[in-house]
Amino acid sequence: MAKQLNILPSGQIITTALHTEMQRSYLEYAMSVIVGRALPDVRDGLKPVHRRILYAMHELGLTPDRPYRKCARVVGDVLGKYHPHGDQAVYDALVRMVQDFSCRYPLLAGHGNFGSVDNDPPAAMRYTETRLAPISHEAMLSEIGEATVDFIPNFDNSQQEPVVLPAQLPILLLNGCAGIAVGMATNVPPHNLGELVDGLIALIDDANLSDDKLLELVPGPDFPTGGEIVGMEGTREAYTTGKGVITVRGIANIEEIQIGRGRQRQRGTTRSAIVVTELPFQVNKAAWIEKIAELVNQGKIEGIADIRDESDREGMRVVIELKRDASPQEVLENLYKQTALATNFGAILLALVDGQPRQLTLRQILQEFLSFREQTLTRQYSYELEQTERRLHLVEGLIAALENLDAIIEILRNAPDGSTAKVTFQSQFNFSDRQSDAILAMPLRRLTGLERQQLQQELNELTERIQHLQRLLSDRNELLKALKKDLRSLKKKYSDPRRTRIYNPKVTATATKKIAQKEDKTPRERRRDKPKTEEAEGQLSLFTPLTSTTPEEANLEITHKGYIRRLPKNGSKSNLKSADDVVVKTFSTTTEADLIVVTGSGKAFPVKVGEIPPTSGQAKGTPLVSLLPQAKEVPETLVGYFIAPSAEDSSSVVVVSQQGRIKRLVGSEFANLSRRGLTVFKLKEDEQLLYALPTNEREEIALATTGGRILRFLLNEQQLPVMSRGAGGLQALRLGRNEKLISAVSLNQDDNLLLVTHFGYAKRLPISAIRLANLGDIGTQALQYTSKLDTLICMVEVIPETKVLLLTDAPRMINLPVERIPFWGKDGTGDRINKLKEEEKVLDLVRVEG
Numbered sequence: 001m002a003k004q005l006n007i008l009p010s011g012q013i014i015t016t017a018l019h020t021e022m023q024r025s026y027l028e029y030a031m032s033v034i035v036g037r038a039l040p041d042v043r044d045g046l047k048p049v050h051r052r053i054l055y056a057m058h059e060l061g062l063t064p065d066r067p068y069r070k071c072a073r074v075v076g077d078v079l080g081k082y083h084p085h086g087d088q089a090v091y092d093a094l095v096r097m098v099q100d101f102s103c104r105y106p107l108l109a110g111h112g113n114f115g116s117v118d119n120d121p122p123a124a125m126r127y128t129e130t131r132l133a134p135i136s137h138e139a140m141l142s143e144i145g146e147a148t149v150d151f152i153p154n155f156d157n158s159q160q161e162p163v164v165l166p167a168q169l170p171i172l173l174l175n176g177c178a179g180i181a182v183g184m185a186t187n188v189p190p191h192n193l194g195e196l197v198d199g200l201i202a203l204i205d206d207a208n209l210s211d212d213k214l215l216e217l218v219p220g221p222d223f224p225t226g227g228e229i230v231g232m233e234g235t236r237e238a239y240t241t242g243k244g245v246i247t248v249r250g251i252a253n254i255e256e257i258q259i260g261r262g263r264q265r266q267r268g269t270t271r272s273a274i275v276v277t278e279l280p281f282q283v284n285k286a287a288w289i290e291k292i293a294e295l296v297n298q299g300k301i302e303g304i305a306d307i308r309d310e311s312d313r314e315g316m317r318v319v320i321e322l323k324r325d326a327s328p329q330e331v332l333e334n335l336y337k338q339t340a341l342a343t344n345f346g347a348i349l350l351a352l353v354d355g356q357p358r359q360l361t362l363r364q365i366l367q368e369f370l371s372f373r374e375q376t377l378t379r380q381y382s383y384e385l386e387q388t389e390r391r392l393h394l395v396e397g398l399i400a401a402l403e404n405l406d407a408i409i410e411i412l413r414n415a416p417d418g419s420t421a422k423v424t425f426q427s428q429f430n431f432s433d434r435q436s437d438a439i440l441a442m443p444l445r446r447l448t449g450l451e452r453q454q455l456q457q458e459l460n461e462l463t464e465r466i467q468h469l470q471r472l473l474s475d476r477n478e479l480l481k482a483l484k485k486d487l488r489s490l491k492k493k494y495s496d497p498r499r500t501r502i503y504n505p506k507v508t509a510t511a512t513k514k515i516a517q518k519e520d521k522t523p524r525e526r527r528r529d530k531p532k533t534e535e536a537e538g539q540l541s542l543f544t545p546l547t548s549t550t551p552e553e554a555n556l557e558i559t560h561k562g563y564i565r566r567l568p569k570n571g572s573k574s575n576l577k578s579a580d581d582v583v584v585k586t587f588s589t590t591t592e593a594d595l596i597v598v599t600g601s602g603k604a605f606p607v608k609v610g611e612i613p614p615t616s617g618q619a620k621g622t623p624l625v626s627l628l629p630q631a632k633e634v635p636e637t638l639v640g641y642f643i644a645p646s647a648e649d650s651s652s653v654v655v656v657s658q659q660g661r662i663k664r665l666v667g668s669e670f671a672n673l674s675r676r677g678l679t680v681f682k683l684k685e686d687e688q689l690l691y692a693l694p695t696n697e698r699e700e701i702a703l704a705t706t707g708g709r710i711l712r713f714l715l716n717e718q719q720l721p722v723m724s725r726g727a728g729g730l731q732a733l734r735l736g737r738n739e740k741l742i743s744a745v746s747l748n749q750d751d752n753l754l755l756v757t758h759f760g761y762a763k764r765l766p767i768s769a770i771r772l773a774n775l776g777d778i779g780t781q782a783l784q785y786t787s788k789l790d791t792l793i794c795m796v797e798v799i800p801e802t803k804v805l806l807l808t809d810a811p812r813m814i815n816l817p818v819e820r821i822p823f824w825g826k827d828g829t830g831d832r833i834n835k836l837k838e839e840e841k842v843l844d845l846v847r848v849e850g
Contacts, residue, residue, distance in 0.1 A: 045174070255273050280340065559581045646668070663681055705742060
C-alpha cells in the first residue's frame with residue numbers, strides 16, 4: 001500500500017473529534033440563520049433583508065413624492081452593498097412588502113404586477129417599479145442617522161448599515177411576520193394600527209395594566225384579507241403565553257340569484273347560492289376553488305351545482321350555486337369543515353431580544369417597543385440638543401461681533417492675515433475658536449439691520465428650543481408625553497377601520513337548536529342525547545351563523561358627525577349629550593334588518609343592525625364608516641342611509657351626483673345585499689355622489705344650486721324611469737361655471753322649503769311658488785341676493801315641528817326657530833338671521849330628528 005504523503009509540517013495538525021467539530025459548526029450555522037436571516041428584531045419588527053431593502057431605498061431617495069424606480073435597481077443596490085445572497089430571495093421579500101393582501105400596512109408602494117391572492121407570480125423585477133410607502137418613510141426612516149441608532153460595517157467594510165431602524169410604530173405586530181429558523185419558528189399575526197396605538201398609550205399611562213384591559217384595547221389580529229375570528233380562547237392564549245391557535249374563517253352569505261338565460265331569466269328563476277366575499281389570511285383562492293371542485297367530483301360535498309369566480313378590482317366574490325334540493329346551511333358547514341374556508345392560524349410570538357430568540361407575550365412585545373422608542377427619542381433629543389447648543393454658541397458670537405462692529409472692522413483692517421485677526425478676537429473679546437472662524441466667514445449682508453433682527457430672532461428660538469429639549473431629557477414624564485403625541489399623530493394619519501371581525505357568542509345557534517328540539521323528545525331520547533347537548537352548549541361551533549337567531553327591536557340614531565347609536569326600543573328619547581353633535585336621522589327596526597349605507601364613491605354597503613355595538617348612557621356611539629364591510633384606507637363620505645327594503649317592495653331610491661346627474665333604482669335592488677356591496681352609480685373621473693333619497697312614486701324631487709336655482713319635477717316613469725345598476729343616469733340640470741349643487745330633497749305638494757344663504761339670509765318658500773319642470777330645464781330662480789358674493793348654502797323641506805341648527809364660522813352651532821322665519825315669494829331676498837353676529841357666516845345647516 002502506498003505511503004501517505006505528509007503535506008503539512010510537523011506540529012501543524014490539530015486532532016479534533018468529529019462530533020465536537022460537527023456540533024460547533026452546526027451551532028454556528030444555526031445561530032447565523034436565527035440572528036441573520038429568519039427571525040425579526042422585536043424593536044423594528046424586521047428581518048435583515050427587509051431592513052436592508054428599506055435602507056437601500058432610503059439612500060436611493062425613493063421617497064413617496066418621487067417617481068417609481070425599477071425593482072431591479074433596488075435589488076442590485078441591496079445585493080451589492082448589504083445582502084450578498086440570491087437576487088430572487090431579495091425580490092421575493094420586496095414583493096411581499098408591496099402586496100396589500102400579505103401586509104396589513106404595506107411598507108412599499110408598487111407599480112406593476114406584484115401577484116394576487118390566486119398565487120399568480122409577480123412580474124420580473126425588470127418590469128415592476130417601487131418606492132417607499134408614506135407610512136414606512138415617516139414611521140421608520142424619517143429619524144434614521146448615527147445619532148439615533150447604531151451602525152455597523154457591511155459584509156466587505158465598504159459601507160455602513162443600521163443595526164435596527166428607528167421605528168415609531170411596532171411593525172412586528174402591525175404587519176406580522178413568519179419565519180422558520182433552525183429548531184424554532186415565528187408566526188406573528190398582523191394587527192390594527194389604531195388598536196395598537198391605544199394599547200401602547202394605555203401601557204405608558206399604566207405600566208401595571210391588567211391583561212383584560214389590554215385585550216379590550218387590542219382584541220385580536222386584524223388580517224389584511226378580512227375574514228372573522230371565531231372565539232377568543234386562542235387569541236387570549238397567544239397574547240398571554242406567546243403561543244396559541246386562532247380559528248379564522250371566511251365571510252360567506254347565502255343569497256338568492258337569478259339563473260338561466262333569455263326568457264328563463266326574464267321569468268325570474270332563482271336559486272340559492274353561497275357567496276364568499278372574504279377568505280382567511282394566506283388562503284390561495286384559486287387552489288381553494290379547485291379543492292371544492294375536487295371534493296364535489298369525489299362526492300364528498302353534495303348539493304353544489306356550479307362554482308364561479310366573479311372577483312374583480314372592487315373585491316372578491318366567489319359564487320357557489322346550489323342545487324334546488326340542497327340545504328345552504330348544510331353545504332356551508334361542509335365547506336367550513338372540509339376546505340380552507342375555515343383555518344387555524346398558529347400564532348407564535350417569537351422575536352430577537354438583545355440578539356437572542358425569545359417567545360414573548362403581547363404585553364412584552366409592546367413594552368420592548370416602548371423601551372426602544374424611549375431610547376431612540378433620548379438619543380435623538382440629545383443629539384439635537386448638542387447641535388442646537390453649538391448653533392447658539394455661534395449666533396451669540398455673531399451678535400457680539402455686530403455689537404462691537406467698529407472694533408471688529410478696525411482689527412480686520414490692521415491685521416496682516418486671518419490667523420492674526422482670529423488671535424486678536426480671542427484675546428480682546430474672549431471669543432472661542434469656532435466663534436472667531438464664524439466671524440471671519442461672516443458675509444457683509446450680515447451687517448444690515450434686517451440680518452441683525454433675524455439673528456436675534458434665531459437666538460430667541462434656539463434658546464426656547466434648548467429649554468424644551470432639556471426639559472424632555474430631564475423629565476421622563478415629558479418625554480413620554482412627546483412619545484404619546486407622536487403615536488397619536490401617526491394614528492390620525494394612517495389608522496383605518498378593522499377588517500377582521502371578532503365573534504365570541506356564549507351559546508351557539510346549534511346548541512340553541514338542539515335545546516329547542518329536546519322539548520319534543522321522549523325521556524329516553526333526552527337521556528341518550530344529554531351528553532351531546534351539554535357538550536354543544538359549552539363549545540363554540542365553527543359551522544353555525546354568528547348572529548342571534550331571535551330578532552330584537554331596536555332604535556338607530558345617526559348623528560351629524562357620522563356616529564351611529566343602537567338603543568333598545570323602550571320608547572325612551574335620545575339621551576345624547578354632546579355640545580357639537582346632534583341626532584339627524586332615526587330608524588325603528590329589528591336586529592335582523594340591514595342598514596344600507598350609500599357612499600360618495602357610488603357604492604352601497606349593508607350593515608347588519610345586530611352587529612352594530614349597542615350604546616348605553618350618553619355615549620356618542622360608533623363611527624358608521626368603520627362598520628362598512630369594505631372600508632378603504634381613506635374614509636368614505638356617507639351620502640345616504642336607509643333600512644333595506646324587502647324584495648317585494650315597490651319603493652325606489654334616487655341618487656344624485658355633484659355634476660347634476662340623477663338616477664332612480666328600484667328598492668328591491670338593495671334587498672339581500674352581500675358584504676361586497678352594490679355599485680349604484682357609474683361616476684366619471686373627479687365626480688362624487690352627493691345624495692341618496694328613498695322615495696315613493698307619488699313624491700316630488702327638488703334640486704337646488706348655489707346660484708339660487710331650484711328644479712322641481714314629479715317622480716314618475718315619464719320624468720325619471722327606473723334604471724339598471726349599470727346605467728349612467730340622466731342630466732337633471734346644467735350647472736354654471738361657478739355653480740354647485742347643494743341640496744336634493746323629496747317632498748309632497750303641501751310641504752314648504754327653508755332656504756338659507758352663506759351671509760345668513762333665510763326665508764320660507766311655498767312649493768307652489770316653484771313651477772313644475774322637466775329634467776334638463778334651467779329651473780326657477782327662487783332667491784335674490786343682497787351681495788354678489790352671497791350663495792345659497794342649504795335647502796331643506798319643512799314639516800311640522802322641524803328643528804334646524806346652523807353651523808357657522810365662529811365656530812358655533814345656533815338653534816334656528818323655523819316657525820319665526822317669514823314666507824317670501826321667489827323674488828325675495830329673505831331676512832337676515834338676528835342670532836348671527838355682524839361678520840359671521842353660515843357654513844351648513846342641520847335638520848334634527850329625535
